[in-house]
Amino acid sequence: MTENIDLTLLDWSRAQFALTAIYHWLFVPLTLGLSFLVAIMETIYFRTGNEEWRRITRFWMTLFGINFAIGVATGIILEFEFGTNWSNYSWFVGDIFGAPLAVEGIVAFFLESTFVAVMFFGWNKVSKKFHLLSTWLVAVGSNLSALWILVANGWMQNPVGMAFNPDTARNEMVSFWAVLFNQVAVDKFLHTISSGYLLASIFVLGISAWFVLKKRETFFAKRSMLVAAVFGILASLMNAYTGDSSARTIAKAQPVKFAAMEALSEGKTNAGLIAFGVLKDSENKIGETALKDFIFKIEFPSFLSILTSGDKDSFVPGITDLVNGNTGYNVMSFEEKKSRGETARKALIGYKAAAKEGNIRMRDSIKTIFATQSFQDDYFRYFGYASIVKAEDIIPDISGTFYSFHFMVILGFLFIFLFVLALYYLFKDKLVQNRWFLWLCLFSMPLPYIASELGWIVAELGRQPWIIQDLMPVSTAVSNIGSGSVMATFFIFAVLFTTLLIAEVSIMVKQVKNGPQH
Amino acid sequence: MKFGHQMIARFLNLYIDGFRNLSSWGRKLWIIILIKLFIMFVILKVFFFPDILKVKFDNDIKRAEHVRDQLINSPDNHD
Numbered sequence: 001m002t003e004n005i006d007l008t009l010l011d012w013s014r015a016q017f018a019l020t021a022i023y024h025w026l027f028v029p030l031t032l033g034l035s036f037l038v039a040i041m042e043t044i045y046f047r048t049g050n051e052e053w054r055r056i057t058r059f060w061m062t063l064f065g066i067n068f069a070i071g072v073a074t075g076i077i078l079e080f081e082f083g084t085n086w087s088n089y090s091w092f093v094g095d096i097f098g099a100p101l102a103v104e105g106i107v108a109f110f111l112e113s114t115f116v117a118v119m120f121f122g123w124n125k126v127s128k129k130f131h132l133l134s135t136w137l138v139a140v141g142s143n144l145s146a147l148w149i150l151v152a153n154g155w156m157q158n159p160v161g162m163a164f165n166p167d168t169a170r171n172e173m174v175s176f177w178a179v180l181f182n183q184v185a186v187d188k189f190l191h192t193i194s195s196g197y198l199l200a201s202i203f204v205l206g207i208s209a210w211f212v213l214k215k216r217e218t219f220f221a222k223r224s225m226l227v228a229a230v231f232g233i234l235a236s237l238m239n240a241y242t243g244d245s246s247a248r249t250i251a252k253a254q255p256v257k258f259a260a261m262e263a264l265s266e267g268k269t270n271a272g273l274i275a276f277g278v279l280k281d282s283e284n285k286i287g288e289t290a291l292k293d294f295i296f297k298i299e300f301p302s303f304l305s306i307l308t309s310g311d312k313d314s315f316v317p318g319i320t321d322l323v324n325g326n327t328g329y330n331v332m333s334f335e336e337k338k339s340r341g342e343t344a345r346k347a348l349i350g351y352k353a354a355a356k357e358g359n360i361r362m363r364d365s366i367k368t369i370f371a372t373q374s375f376q377d378d379y380f381r382y383f384g385y386a387s388i389v390k391a392e393d394i395i396p397d398i399s400g401t402f403y404s405f406h407f408m409v410i411l412g413f414l415f416i417f418l419f420v421l422a423l424y425y426l427f428k429d430k431l432v433q434n435r436w437f438l439w440l441c442l443f444s445m446p447l448p449y450i451a452s453e454l455g456w457i458v459a460e461l462g463r464q465p466w467i468i469q470d471l472m473p474v475s476t477a478v479s480n481i482g483s484g485s486v487m488a489t490f491f492i493f494a495v496l497f498t499t500l501l502i503a504e505v506s507i508m509v510k511q512v513k514n515g516p517q518h
Numbered sequence: 519m520k521f522g523h524q525m526i527a528r529f530l531n532l533y534i535d536g537f538r539n540l541s542s543w544g545r546k547l548w549i550i551i552l553i554k555l556f557i558m559f560v561i562l563k564v565f566f567f568p569d570i571l572k573v574k575f576d577n578d579i580k581r582a583e584h585v586r587d588q589l590i591n592s593p594d595n596h597d
Contacts, residue, residue: 065547066543066547069547069548069551070547070550072551073554073558077558080563081567083567084566084567084568084569084570087569087570087571088585088588088589090571091585092585092589117532117533117536118532120536121532121535121536122532125532125535126532166586168582169582169583169585169586170582170585345589345590348586348589349590352587352590383589387589479570481570485566488566489562489566489567492562492566496557500554503550507546507547511543
């Protein structure tokens with residue numbers, strides 16, 4: 001029985017998920033990074049016994065606490081949405097999605113109820129060593145918590161380690177380790193946490209710069225900036241390295257997304273890496289969808305080929321190749337993938353008919369076919385293509401993906417410049433004289449948030465139309481519920497999260513103005 | 519055993535003392551957290567976010583049948 005899903009429902013469901021995910025992500029990265037910065041500061045206090053470092057630690061710990069408290073459990077809303085708005089998806093992914101999220105829930109619960117309490121309430125009540133240990137465990141625990149969420153997301157981008165069971169209509173985990181060490185998940189985890197470290201470092205730089213500008217707590221501010229700048233540089237290097245590794249993995253696992261990130265319409269050898277460019281609609285179209293040309297571009301010749309496979313002569317497929325296929329370079333066409341997906345779909349139809357007729361032999365025989373690795377790899381892997389009618393539907397929003405990716409990368413380089421300059425001025429003791437730099441640090445505070453959100457936009461917009469790459473398009477995943485209720489909750493969330501954000505910012509500003517306490 | 523009890527008692531005291539001595543901004547923060555959790559888990563979860571498959575279908579067999587039908591006859595397929 002096909003239920004008609006109207007586009008309004010699909011769009012509102014997408015918009016609601018995007019809104020809640022974007023707001024949730026305003027709180028998370030600061031927790032990931034500031035927890036480590038606080039742990040480093042407390043370690044310095046522990047080793048030196050200098051009370052000034054205790055003040056520094058407690059000040060940043062307070063800001064960490066505000067962010068942690070306001071942001072905690074905002075991600076649960078995304079899980080609510082899975083069960084209500086994306087019920088087909090939730091069922092289809094089965095325990096593969098459920099297992100990492102359950103681990104995350106348990107880790108988060110124990111972390112939040114124990115070590116966070118020691119961290120905030122335990123000063124002077126537990127030993128210095130145990131307090132320091134608790135602070136480090138909060139940092140490690142919150143990052144591990146992110147690991148499980150990103151493993152689940154990585155699986156959606158590159159489904160591995162599972163087999164589809166036609167009986168339960170669910171994917172069942174075959175290898176936990178394949179899911180955990182999925183290359184997309186590993187890259188995503190490292191890139192995401194390093195972006196959080198970077199964001200927190202700029203947060204500390206910006207607020208410390210404000211203190212120097214106000215000629216208040218200069219010693220405290222300079223010490224904080226030193227820790228943030230060193231941590232920030234290390235985080236930037238890690239972020240750049242994992243970004244490069246992520247791009248290489250995406251080129252293999254999600255080549256259409258990769259082509260959209262570079263606005264590469266036609267595949268080529270010696271493909272150049274676009275540093276930046278401005279796009280316009282091309283005269284070349286796939287169906288109704290216009291590809292993109294550049295009005296202007298700054299390009300590093302051959303770099304894209306080298307970055308993807310280490311060889312300047314290697315071929316990087318463009319969107320046209322990925323839709324129409326390119327036999328010369330062994331690129332499978334949309335039609336071929338659709339045909340394979342149709343084979344898997346027909347097998348599922350056969351299974352259903354056999355089960356309905358009570359033909360147990362036929363049903364079991366189809367179930368056996370589904371269980372074979374070759375069927376999973378050669379046919380079921382393309383199952384989602386059977387649901388896609390037009391070839392152009394597999395092309396994501398090229399402009400949105402391209403600009404989000406390039407602005408994120410540009411901001412990433414700007415952050416390195418900021419950290420290096422901060423260290424230079426600190427070592428030369430010229431920070432106070434260079435007020436322009438202090439203002440730059442202050443006004444740069446929103447930039448890593450923007451970069452981090454842009455990263456998620458690349459990841460999620462670039463993989464459209466898939467909710468699970470090649471297996472399930474979003475149109476199949478959505479629940480057939482009233483779009484009115486999705487619209488209503490969209491606005492409730494918009495109000496709720498905006499209120500939380502205002503509350504966080506106002507409490508934080510007040511605490512910053514109060515300054516570190518004696 | 520005695521050591522375990524002492525540990526639990528110390529841990530609980532940590533909480534009790536911590537909450538007793540909360541600063542004004544700490545109290546404000548806790549009020550925000552409690553209101554947020556109430557809105558999320560009581561209002562939103564109960565009234566706006568039911569588990570659709572659990573509400574619509576009695577058991578896992580029927581839920582599986584429904585999802586299988588959705589997979590076979592997904593919205594883009596009209597054949």
